[in-house]
Amino acid sequence: MFTSLEFIKGLFYLVITEDTLQAIWYALLLMCSILLMVI
Numbered sequence: 454m455f456t457s458l459e460f461i462k463g464l465f466y467l468v469i470t471e472d473t474l475q476a477i478w479y480a481l482l483l484m485c486s487i488l489l490m491v492i
Contacts, residue, residue, distance in 0.1 A: 469477075
């Protein structure tokens with residue numbers, strides 16, 4: 454079944470380049486480390 458989530462994922466695969474994915478990954482890691490420091 455075709456869901457909106459799959460549609461969004463498809464858009465991401467079309468639009469996002471590896472550099473952007475890497476930047477998002479680093480941003481997520483940074484946020485996680487900040488959260489761990491706060492807790």
